[in-house]
Amino acid sequence: MDSPKENDINYADLTDENIINYENLIKEDEEKKPLVSEYDVIENYKVNYIDSEIFSKKINQLKNDCKGYRSVRKDGNCFYRSFSYKYFELINKNKNSKWSQEMKKIAKDSINVLTSVNFEKETIEDFYDFFMDAFDPQKFREISFVDEYTSNGIVFYLRLICSAELKINHEAYEMFLEEPLDSFISRQVEPLGRDVDNVQIMAIVNALKVCINIAYLDSTNNNVNWIKFGEEYQKDANSPVINLLFTPGHYDMLYHNDENV
Amino acid sequence: MSAAQTLQRQFREFQKNPLPGFNVELKEDNIFVWDIGIFGPPDTIYEGGYFKATMKFSEDYPFNPPSFTFNNPFYHPNVYTDGRLCISILHPPTPDPMSGERPEERWNPTQSVESILLSVISLLTDPNVSSPANVDAGVMYRNDRKQYEQIVREEVERSKRDIPENVTVPKSAEDFIVKNQPEIEEDESFWYDDEVDEEWDEDYMSDE
Numbered sequence: 001m002d003s004p005k006e007n008d009i010n011y012a013d014l015t016d017e018n019i020i021n022y023e024n025l026i027k028e029d030e031e032k033k034p035l036v037s038e039y040d041v042i043e044n045y046k047v048n049y050i051d052s053e054i055f056s057k058k059i060n061q062l063k064n065d066c067k068g069y070r071s072v073r074k075d076g077n078c079f080y081r082s083f084s085y086k087y088f089e090l091i092n093k094n095k096n097s098k099w100s101q102e103m104k105k106i107a108k109d110s111i112n113v114l115t116s117v118n119f120e121k122e123t124i125e126d127f128y129d130f131f132m133d134a135f136d137p138q139k140f141r142e143i144s145f146v147d148e149y150t151s152n153g154i155v156f157y158l159r160l161i162c163s164a165e166l167k168i169n170h171e172a173y174e175m176f177l178e179e180p181l182d183s184f185i186s187r188q189v190e191p192l193g194r195d196v197d198n199v200q201i202m203a204i205v206n207a208l209k210v211c212i213n214i215a216y217l218d219s220t221n222n223n224v225n226w227i228k229f230g231e232e233y234q235k236d237a238n239s240p241v242i243n244l245l246f247t248p249g250h251y252d253m254l255y256h257n258d259e260n261v
Numbered sequence: 262m263s264a265a266q267t268l269q270r271q272f273r274e275f276q277k278n279p280l281p282g283f284n285v286e287l288k289e290d291n292i293f294v295w296d297i298g299i300f301g302p303p304d305t306i307y308e309g310g311y312f313k314a315t316m317k318f319s320e321d322y323p324f325n326p327p328s329f330t331f332n333n334p335f336y337h338p339n340v341y342t343d344g345r346l347c348i349s350i351l352h353p354p355t356p357d358p359m360s361g362e363r364p365e366e367r368w369n370p371t372q373s374v375e376s377i378l379l380s381v382i383s384l385l386t387d388p389n390v391s392s393p394a395n396v397d398a399g400v401m402y403r404n405d406r407k408q409y410e411q412i413v414r415e416e417v418e419r420s421k422r423d424i425p426e427n428v429t430v431p432k433s434a435e436d437f438i439v440k441n442q443p444e445i446e447e448d449e450s451f452w453y454d455d456e457v458d459e460e461w462d463e464d465y466m467s468d469e
Binding site for chain 2: 119120122123124126127148149152156160183186187190191192
């Protein structure tokens with residue numbers, strides 16, 4: 001698909017109606033896409049469908065560290081979907097490694113963590129099963145991120161993990177919130193389709209004890225900015241890190257140069 | 262996994278441990294449409310009544326809430342004149358500052374049919390008059406409670422003809438309390454056996 005060049009857009013024409021129509025077009029277009037795209041080389045990455053000089057320059061910069069990417073559907077669950085895909089992919093790639101075993105143990109125990117903050121087991125079991133099934137390489141490839149119902153179940157379970165961590169260690173997070181914790185959780189964390197702020201990322205990192213490294217691409221002239229969450233969980237240089245790419249309003253996955261694809 | 266399987270499990274759970282005060286069946290064996298019968302709670306103006314309603318579930322249940330509609334006119338501030346129930350638990354938690362509904366009261370995939378039915382029962386006698394679906398009923402509930410109760414009592418009388426023959430009507434408040442079920446020794450694996458699941462699937466799927 002050809003993307004419009006940045007200069008092709010006539011900003012004078014951007015009435016509310018035009019914007020809404022454009023948003024609906026994007027939404028329809030998105031719903032036709034797979035939840036998670038095939039792997040592609042980083043050169044082909046397009047930011048928000050637009051060829052812009054500044055973003056091209058930054059994608060070029062990214063090449064120093066990263067060779068490829070996968071995109072996820074833009075539906076407000078992009079962080080959760082990108083994160084969980086990369087998490088299960090890294091674990092399944094080397095199933096018997098110490099790190100993978102540790103990750104699985106934490107995930108297995110998560111249902112007890114959730115019931116300890118008063119989620120009823122019967123109402124969360126299905127989502128837990130979807131999540132745990134993704135530790136099976138075949139189910140991961142064929143179902144977990146292919147079947148929308150299952151994939152949304154995994155996204156929802158990750159939201160519950162985040163919610164439980166926020167409740168359990170609330171004193172570590174409350175200072176970042178502009179509203180009471182309960183209201184933040186029921187408005188911003190648990191509903192599907194709601195984007196993340198850094199607070200949710202921190203909570204997920206702490207709950208699952210993983211390290212996430214995010215490359216931030218914005219439209220300023222500054223260089224690509226990498227921010228690591230949960231560096232303390234990266235015990236040595238070999239323990240896997242989940243590399244993600246943030247462009248305004250959206251998260252996708254990145255593949256580091258030394259990562260096997 | 263699909264919504265049909267989730268619903269089948271919840272439905273089997275209802276058959277195993279019925280919720281006192283409710284009669285739950287499938288409409289024409291369709292797992293996505295449930296026939297609900299609500300016995301009017303004792304010591305309320307609804308006592309003795311039997312109110313039929315239909316719950317419809319979507320293919321992406323429980324990610325989206327079901328709908329709940331009374332089959333017959335139901336005079337209540339939070340029920341539209343066509344029978345549709347308007348209650349926060351059936352609304353997704355989208356930002357809607359005008360609704361006055363707290364987000365934690367809204368739909369969330371950890372809710373269940375049981376939590377909806379319990380919310381309906383508490384709404385019957387405790388209407389939310391701040392955002393009425395039936396404005397007339399809301400105004401009358403506030404200003405002329407006597408006449409409001411009169412209308413409800415007439416509906417309760419009419420509703421009695423809907424009581425199915427094969428159902429025992431709970432009579433006392435006691436009958437409405439969830440009793441501690443005696444532990445029945447049962448082979449748990451029966452409910453989770455894959456083969457059984459598949460048979461259920463075929464039964465329900467073939468109707469579509």
